[in-house]
Amino acid sequence: MQILLFWAIVAVCLIGQALLIHAAWRLRRQTTELPAGVPQSHGASDLAWTVGTAVLTGVLLYGSFLALSA
Amino acid sequence: MPDTLLRRSAVIGSLLTLVAIVSGGLVSATESAAVCTGWPLCAELFTSPATPALWLAFGHRIIVAFAMVVALFIAAMVWRRPDLERWVRLPLLIAPLFGLVEVAAGGIMVALGLYEAINLAHLGLALLMLGAQAVGTAALLQPVPATRAGGRATREARRLSGLAWWTAGATGVLALALSARILGDPAASAASALPINAGGALAMAGMLASGTFWQTWRSRRGDSLLIGVAAAVLLLILIEIPLILLPPAAAGMGVGLAALVWGAALALAVLALRRPLPATMPVVAARPATDEAPPLWKDYLSLTKPKVISLLLVTTAGAMYLTEAGSPSLWLVFWTMIGGYLAAGGAGAINCAFDSDIDINMGRTSRRPVPSGRISRRNAMIFGFVLSALSVVVMLVFTTPLAALVSTLGIFYYAWFYTQWLKRSTWQNIVIGGGAGALPPLVGWTAVTGELSVAALLLFAIVFYWTPPHFWALALVKQKDYARAGVPMLPVVAGEGETRWQILVYSVILVALSLLLTAIGAMGWIYFGGAAVLGVLFLQSAWHVWKRGDQASIWGLYKYSLLYLALLFVVMVIDRVMAW
Incomplete structure (x- = not known):
């Protein structure tokens, strides 16, 4: 039961992270005019933050898997 | 005249029940109950030498x-x-x-x-009797006011009444938990099966009583009776703190x-709902800008953002009760x-x-002490440095080096990494900056264990993924403010539609991760049920x-996101305590 739950959570996180990375990729190319005084966010950095978060979440899931297996 | 007799009888009846509970506590603390072997009479009174224990046991029965x-x-x-009316009749009949x-x-x-097995039910029933009498007597002595107040005043009164009910509940649990301490073998008492020990119940009662007093002060400061009762409740709970540190036998007083x-x-x-409501509630939001400035100490207090911190401390305290080390000492919780x-x-x-x-x-922020000029930037900075330095000392002296390190990391993360860089440069500010708000559970965890674990990191991840839906909801409402201030929040940079979509995605990941604690065996199925229900509401x-x-x-x-996070940690603690 716990194993099933774990893999279901992994699947949800994978899909969620893929959607977030896709959103960051889309926004990277967006060139909307921002209100005066609002700095333009650096697209590549934003994407890097998103990917970095996804990787760390993956590491946490791997750690969880090890805890589950122990 | 009959009303006077009823009122006096109700007051005397409540006091007698209270005295009966106090005497019962002393009987248990001195182990005098076994001296009288018969019931309801005590034959030993005539056959054995008159000892204080005998008189105590017999006196309790007489009372x-x-x-x-x-x-x-x-x-x-x-x-x-x-x-x-029903509020008088029903309690006094029951x-x-x-x-x-x-x-x-x-x-x-x-x-x-069966002293150990039944003492909890015995005391619990006595408390219910006292509670019914207290409610009925209060309603009898304080009739419902003839005039009706406005909606806001009524809402405030209900809020105060609700807080007082919660405080009463916590003190009832405290009394039951204390009853275990006064027995020779606390572990044998039925009270040891309670989901919380005396220290935890006292901490909870203290917090709730503080909230009740604050709410009374805020909304009914003209009512000296209400203020007096609320202050007395808080004071009596504070007096419980040294009593709980006394030897178990002395806990009868507690x-x-x-x-x-x-x-x-x-x-x-009861009184909060029935005392005459103030004609005009203290109005905060509508106060004109030209009003007198708040006292300096309030300004300095507001610099610490107490409302934000309260939720952080809930996650810190919650994490302290989740470790494998069991229930932490009250002092450790206090200093943390x-x-x-x-x-x-x-x-x-x-x-x-x-x-x-x-x-x-x-x-939202223009009236803060620094932008409004009441406190200079320099003084705010010095104040922040002093508090931060004190925090390092307190954490190092009273908790663990790792807790002190994590706490210090949190200061730098929020004050420099987030404030100075992330917030002003990327729409990911709230996502990555959420790491600062996610550190408190790690502080609580490491304060108890001195080390990190996967479960602790999952707590971090839960708060981390909770942050974007929470703050982006605020940013959606206040996006014009953020645009004017030049902060590249997601709704300002990418629009409302994108923000609403990402809120949904982050919410799904958050709820999934919250269930991971059960999947890896760190939490049980009680938590799973609670987290699932709370999560479904969040997703909705x-x-x-x-x-x-x-x-x-x-x-x-x-x-709801504020409530969700607090309740999630409460459910975690309940699950953990039930497992002890």
């Missing part, structure tokens, strides 16, 4: 008998008065029923010698005191809370100093934000 007679007398009077069952439980306890607070808090809950407040408050003050150029352009709110996107649904998500 209980008196209390029962008075309670039955009151019930008979009330029975003959159908004109009395009180002797609780008393009769309690007396019967006492008889079984003596006859079968049970009696907790019973007194229980009755007083219940009376306060102090250190945590100083660290978060210090970081908040530094943030206020750095962000004054942003704050002045936002309606996020779904409404995505589909409808109106102000009501966005505010709904913002407010």
Whole structure:
């Protein structure tokens, strides 16, 4: 039961992270005019933050898997 | 005249029941109950030498008998008065029923010698009797006001009453938990099966009593009776703190005191709804800008962002009760809370100093002490540094080096990494900056264990993924403010639709991760059930934000997200305590 739950959570996180990375990729190319005084966010950095978060979440899931297996 | 008799009888009846509980606590603490082997009479009174223990046990029975007679007398009077309102009749009619069952439980306890097994039910029934009498007496002494107040005043009164009910509940649990301490073998007591020990119940009662007093002060400061009762409740709970540190035998006093607070808090809950409401509530939001400035100490306190910190401390305290090490000492919890407040408050003050150029352009923050010029940036910065330095000392001295390190990391993360860089440069500010708000559970965890684990990191991840839906909901409502202040929040940079979509995605990941604690065996199925229910409600709110996107649904998500995080940690603690 716990194993099933774990893999279901992994699947949800994978899909969620893929959607977030896709959103960051889309926004990277967006060139909307921002209100005066609002700095333009650096697209590549934003994407890097998103990917970095996804990787760390993956590491946490791997750690969880090890805890589950122990 | 009959009303006067009823009122006096109700007051005397409540006091007698209280005295019966106090004497019962002393009987348990001195292990005098076994001296009288018979029931209801005590034959040893005539056959054995008169010892203090014998007189104590017999005296307790006499007091209980008196209390029962008075309670039955009151019930008979009330029975003959159908004109009395329900809040008076019902409790005063039920009180002797609780008393009769309690007396019967006492008889079984003596006859079968089941002192440890039945003491909890015996005390619980006595508390219910006292509670019913306190509610009925308060309602009898304070009739419902003839005039009706406005909606806001009524809401405030209900809020105060609700807080007082919660305080009463916590003190009732405290009295029950204390009853385990006064037995020779606390572990054998039925009270040891309670989901919380005396220290935890005292901490909870203290927090709730503080909240009740604050709410009374805020909304009813002109009512000296309400203020007096609320202050007395808080003071009596504070007096419990040294009592809990006394040897177990002396804890009998603590049970009696907790019973007194229980009755007083219940009376306060009733009085809050029935005392005349103030004609004009203190208005905060509508106060014109030209009003007199708040006192300096309030300004400095506001620099620490106490409302934000309260939720951080809930996650810190919650994490402390989740480790494998079991229930932490009350002192460790206390010092971790102090250190945590100083660290978060210090970081908040530094943030206020750095962000004054942003704050002045936002309606929500323009009246903060630094942008409004009441405190200089330099002084706010010094204040923040002092608090931060104190936090490091407190954490190092009273907790563990790792907790001190994590706490210090949190200060730098929030005050510099987030405030100075992330917030002003990327729409990912809230996502990555959420790491600062996610550190408090790690502080609590490491303060107890001195090390990190996967479960602790999962707590971090839960708060981390909770942050974007929570703050983006606020940003959706306040996006014009953020645009004016030049902060690249997601709604400003990418629009409302994108923000609502990402809120939904982050919410789904959050709820999934919250269930991971059960999947890896760190939490049980009680937590799973609670987290699933809370999560479904969260997803429902996020779904409404995505589909409808109106102000009501966005505010709904913002407010529920606050409740969600607090309740999630409460459910974790309940699950863990049940497993002990």
